[in-house]
Amino acid sequence: MPIIRAGLCHILSEDVVDKLRNAQIKTVADYLQQNAEAIVKKCQLPYQDVVALRRILLAEYAAYPINGLDVYEDSLKTTAILSTGCNGFDGLLDGGLYTGEITEVFGRSATGKTQFCLLSCLYTAQVSKQNSVYLSTNGSFSPQRLLSVLKRKNTSDMDSVDALSRIRCIEVFDVFEVLDSLELIQNTKHSQSDPFFTAVKVLVIDCIASVISPILGGKQLDGHGYMMQVAQMLKHISTELNMAVLVRQNKQNLQKHSQTLHL
Numbered sequence: 001m002p003i004i005r006a007g008l009c010h011i012l013s014e015d016v017v018d019k020l021r022n023a024q025i026k027t028v029a030d031y032l033q034q035n036a037e038a039i040v041k042k043c044q045l046p047y048q049d050v051v052a053l054r055r056i057l058l059a060e061y062a063a064y065p066i067n068g069l070d071v072y073e074d075s076l077k078t079t080a081i082l083s084t085g086c087n088g089f090d091g092l093l094d095g096g097l098y099t100g101e102i103t104e105v106f107g108r109s110a111t112g113k114t115q116f117c118l119l120s121c122l123y124t125a126q127v128s129k130q131n132s133v134y135l136s137t138n139g140s141f142s143p144q145r146l147l148s149v150l151k152r153k154n155t156s157d158m159d160s161v162d163a164l165s166r167i168r169c170i171e172v173f174d175v176f177e178v179l180d181s182l183e184l185i186q187n188t189k190h191s192q193s194d195p196f197f198t199a200v201k202v203l204v205i206d207c208i209a210s211v212i213s214p215i216l217g218g219k220q221l222d223g224h225g226y227m228m229q230v231a232q233m234l235k236h237i238s239t240e241l242n243m244a245v246l247v248r249q250n251k252q253n254l255q256k257h258s259q260t261l262h263l
Contacts, residue, residue: 002028002061009060011053019043028057078242082130082201085123089116097124097244099201102234106249113248114140117204120246122146125166126159130201134169135181137210141169168196175211175226182233189241203237206248 003026006014023042025031031039036050043050083096090096097103097120105113118141121132134141143164150160172178188197212230215223238245 004028004031009053009056011049011056016043016045016049019045028061032057032062080128080130080201080242080244082120082124082128082244084116084120085127086116086119097202097246099242099244100239102238102245102247104247104249109250113250114206115145117206117246117248118142118145119149121167121202121204122149122163124202126150126155126163128201129166131166131168131196131199132202132204133185133197133200134167135178135203135205136169136171137173137178137205137207139171140206141171143169166199172211175215175230178205178208178211178230179226179233182230182237186233186237186241189237200243202244202246203234204246204248205234207250208247209249 002008004012004017004020006012006017020026020031020039020043023039025034025039025043032054036047036054039045039050040047078099080099081095081097082099083090084093093103105116107113117134121134124130124132146164146167147160150163155163170181172181185197185200185203188194189200192198208230212223212227215226217223234245234247237243
């Protein structure tokens with residue numbers, strides 16, 4: 001809470017501020033936590049001024065009350081459930097990937113995790129008509145695999161081009177490039193300077209362990225801090241920008257390091 005100082009409002013003169021400080025009322029929170037009668041008695045101030053000052057401070061610094069129904073309706077407007085294209089996974093995820101949430105997929109190598117990430121982006125692009133950003137840390141992104149899936153579905157060339165144009169891959173090979181890419185997504189989404197990023201609903205990181213594992217343990221003392229910074233940015237992107245975040249992990253990477261990315 002702000003410190004009470006002269007000039008904060010027309011009632012707070014130097015004399016009034018001194019009286020409040022002598023009564024150990026130094027911040028707005030200190031003032032609002034006491035009733036008007038106690039402040040009048042301690043500071044010898046006019047009751048009318050004390051009440052007026054309370055109203056001014058409440059109007060300026062108190063949280064604005066929000067109706068629960070309004071919160072619910074706003075949640076319905078901003079939350080989307082994006083199908084992964086796989087009925088089994090959609091069942092496990094209560095319908096699919098939720099905007100505002102982070103979904104983590106992990107397991108042993110060659111079990112289809114990358115394929116799942118790719119197909120989730122493709123289904124979001126082809127069916128939901130929403131854009132996806134794919135952060136590839138190990139060169140696993142393959143447009144040829146996506147195109148082969150579209151061909152197996154007998155998708156027309158025009159529809160295939162439209163679907164693939166809604167997926168953008170950014171190759172990142174260390175934690176600093178990941179942070180730079182996440183910052184780019186945040187800033188571009190906020191500024192709406194790029195129509196592609198304005199319509200992004202899915203962010204995939206494949207695989208986060210590839211950039212986190214090398215900075216943990218040994219002499220890498222800043223590794224945990226960078227890991228938490230990535231987690232905080234992913235949380236901000238999912239909740240504040242209403243995006244579904246899909247993170248892939250490898251089981252062996254998780255076993256190698258006891259410190260994992262807590263999302």
